[in-house]
Amino acid sequence: MPSLLEIRGLTRRFGGLTAVDAVDLHVGEGELLSVIGPNGAGKTTLFNLVTGLDKPDAGQVLFDGQDITGLPAEQLAQRGLARTFQHGRVFANLSVLDNVLVGAHTRLRAVKPRIGGVPGLGALAELALALVQPGAVRREEQALREEAREIIALFGERLAPRIDHPAYSLSYANRRRVEIARALALKPRLLLLDEPTAGMNESETAEMLEIIRGLKARGQTILLIEHKLDLVMQLSDRVAVLDDGRKIAEGLPDEVRNDPAVIEAYLGHRHVGEAVPA
Ligand SMILES: Nc1ncnc2c1ncn2[C@@H]1O[C@H](COP(=O)(O)OP(=O)(O)OP(=O)(O)O)[C@@H](O)[C@H]1O
Known part of the structure; x- marks a missing residue:
């Protein structure tokens, strides 16, 4: 599968903290890749780097083979990258x-x-x-x-x-x-969803799962950040796991679920707030 999005050695430091640490990722056309990891693992920072809201200290972002590193968000939207935000952003006064x-x-x-x-x-x-x-x-x-x-x-x-x-x-x-x-x-050629079910109850989450499944069935390429692991395991073609800014695992949902490094990362963070992958 040719990569629509390719991330190479992406790094972002905030003072002494490396929020995203030399991360490599790729998303193929029509693929759904989920990025999971405990709180503070660097998921949203990674999204910000890919969508032009923040600039990396090192590394590259390629979209459809072109270097888009550091381009402003508006230009990226026009090239076909669309994102949603963790806490939702809409124009409140518009219908x-x-x-x-x-x-x-x-x-x-x-x-x-x-x-x-x-x-x-x-x-x-x-x-x-x-x-x-x-x-x-x-x-x-x-x-x-x-x-x-x-x-x-x-x-x-x-x-x-x-x-x-x-x-x-x-x-x-x-x-x-x-x-x-x-x-x-x-x-969008690539849709980035940052915790689309945050704050949703069980039935709302199930509805959202069906909507994302429908988009995927229509061939939409999706990069998903999600804490609800059940949903991640059902929807994803592949899953990448971040911990302390580093990619610690990547693979098929079942491989990642049983990866000792992933289980360790989730157990090691007391405020994960969600189930450890079972
Ligand atoms: N603008 C910033 N200035 C300083 N530190 C930041 C900034 N943005 C993020 N961080 C830090 O970078 C790390 C990664 O944060 P990030 O929000 O990317 O994690 P996350 O995986 O999205 O977490 P969550 O699941 O809680 O949303 C955290 O330690 C966070 O405090």
């Missing part, structure tokens, strides 16, 4: 639909050629076009709305009846669903 449309518009900006090729003229020229071709613009907007509605429909009765509600009025779990819907509207 569910508009939150998802933000994702669709980001994608559209990426695929539209720069008019005239003159930097800075793009937005102005776009406005001019909108004025002379209102029908075309309206149709394009209509198509985006339709697409956003289809994505929202993936979340069934949880989101569909609330499509016009402002995000601030939603439950925590629903805000997290909106965030994932927005990321999907980017039509």
